[in-house]
Amino acid sequence: MSTRRLPEALRSTNGKRFLELEMLIKEFLSSRMKDPEASRAIASQLLNVLKNCDQITYEEEGTAEAYALLHFLDRYHRFQLIFSLLSEKKLMPMRRTGLKILDVGTGPGPSMFAVSDFYSAALGININKNSDFRDTPFSIDYVERSSQFRNWLHHFTEFTNYYSPTKKQWAVPYHHGTFYDFKNLEFDQRSIEWFTDDNGDSDFLRHITRHRFDLIVFSNFLTTKEQTVSFSKEIENCARFLRNNGLLIVVGAKSCSKKYKEVYEEIEKTILSGRYSTRKYTARCFKVDIDNSTMGYSWHDAHGQRLKSIIKHFLDALDVTAKDSIPMEVSKTLSDAIQPNYKRAIEWELMVFRKKTRPRTKAFKQELHYLRQNTSPPERNGQMPIVEQ
Numbered sequence: 001m002s003t004r005r006l007p008e009a010l011r012s013t014n015g016k017r018f019l020e021l022e023m024l025i026k027e028f029l030s031s032r033m034k035d036p037e038a039s040r041a042i043a044s045q046l047l048n049v050l051k052n053c054d055q056i057t058y059e060e061e062g063t064a065e066a067y068a069l070l071h072f073l074d075r076y077h078r079f080q081l082i083f084s085l086l087s088e089k090k091l092m093p094m095r096r097t098g099l100k101i102l103d104v105g106t107g108p109g110p111s112m113f114a115v116s117d118f119y120s121a122a123l124g125i126n127i128n129k130n131s132d133f134r135d136t137p138f139s140i141d142y143v144e145r146s147s148q149f150r151n152w153l154h155h156f157t158e159f160t161n162y163y164s165p166t167k168k169q170w171a172v173p174y175h176h177g178t179f180y181d182f183k184n185l186e187f188d189q190r191s192i193e194w195f196t197d198d199n200g201d202s203d204f205l206r207h208i209t210r211h212r213f214d215l216i217v218f219s220n221f222l223t224t225k226e227q228t229v230s231f232s233k234e235i236e237n238c239a240r241f242l243r244n245n246g247l248l249i250v251v252g253a254k255s256c257s258k259k260y261k262e263v264y265e266e267i268e269k270t271i272l273s274g275r276y277s278t279r280k281y282t283a284r285c286f287k288v289d290i291d292n293s294t295m296g297y298s299w300h301d302a303h304g305q306r307l308k309s310i311i312k313h314f315l316d317a318l319d320v321t322a323k324d325s326i327p328m329e330v331s332k333t334l335s336d337a338i339q340p341n342y343k344r345a346i347e348w349e350l351m352v353f354r355k356k357t358r359p360r361t362k363a364f365k366q367e368l369h370y371l372r373q374n375t376s377p378p379e380r381n382g383q384m385p386i387v388e389q
């Protein structure tokens with residue numbers, strides 16, 4: 001694809017990858033929309049996805065496609081910007097091997113596609129047709145309970161990895177994400193393996209699979225205070241099972257509304273009040289100060305214009321096969337947004353928490369001893385030792 005005539009923002013590596021996904025999602029959804037029944041299902045879910053995304057289960061036919069049509073590229077670009085910002089601030093977790101990422105409530109997986117691109121570039125690896133995802137230095141996993149989205153992740157990832165013009169693949173784990181419901185998610189998964197011993201008797205072995213992550217992403221998943229409170233144990237466990245220097249990032253609507261301010265306060269309270277130290281390690285999670293927690297781009301800039309053109313493309317396609325199923329309210333909202341002079345900002349909130357863990361040393365135990373005795377530990381190099389409470 002010639003990029004010489006493109007705006008500068010789209011000529012960068014990130015810009016080209018965005019264009020690749022734009023082309024792929026366009027082809028993938030357009031071929032689905034050729035079937036009038038599938039088109040009607042997609043069209044009839046657009047309002048639900050736009051207005052009721054907090055309440056729906058995403059199990060209705062057409063919801064995954066409707067959601068992807070409206071949000072996939074926008075969210076993918078948001079994460080390109082988020083990972084660039086965190087990388088500039090030297091916050092992105094880095095390991096040469098075994099780096100693990102978890103996306104909670106991944107939906108159609110936009111942040112997984114972006115994180116795959118980020119680490120492929122940062123670690124200088126090229127994932128191609130011959131690559132085995134198990135051998136890449138990073139691996140991505142997700143939590144998703146909707147079978148519609150799992151099905152989407154299966155077919156869409158297969159499509160993108162097969163037809164990607166650059167032949168560079170995305171290390172998105174298709175429909176094989178390990179976790180379904182976030183409720184009661186277990187980071188230490190216990191299983192039993194039955195076998196027949198040499199005497200022909202049945203016996204079993206117990207296994208524990210320990211899931212530990214360097215990066216955990218929540219994007220548009222925690223949207224009400226009640227829901228956040230109901231997941232407080234699970235959110236705290238996410239922080240607990242982060243590795244040293246691991247990041248937990250929360251992305252969602254801006255905090256200027258009372259609704260979201262409460263959500264973010266609740267998340268912060270839950271994570272910061274958790275006790276993460278163990279007998280062997282002392283650990284703490286803290287909020288990272290990132291100058292401006294509101295990020296954004298515009299419907300009018302290079303990426304915004306591409307979003308307009310792809311939404312117009314899909315609206316036109318649905319007009320042909322499912323005109324009567326597009327709710328009036330959706331037609332109006334989207335038609336307004338795709339006007340050439342529509343300039344509103346696309347903005348979101350970013351919260352970042354970081355985990356610090358260190359082994360308890362003899363010196364640390366001594367410090368703890370002094371603390372318990374209510375006496376002062378001796379100064380080291382003129383500095384008071386830091387002791388976790």
Ligand SMILES: C[S@@+](CC[C@H](N)C(=O)[O-])C[C@H]1O[C@@H](n2cnc3c(N)ncnc32)[C@H](O)[C@@H]1O
Pocket residue numbers: 053057058071075104105106107108109110143144145146149180181182183218219220221
């Ligand atoms: C609004 S979508 C967000 C999708 C994506 N992260 C994004 O930013 O566009 C919320 C997602 O969370 C999933 N979800 C909601 N509750 C869940 C739960 N208890 N366990 C697992 N997934 C859940 C939904 O199925 C949906 O895919």
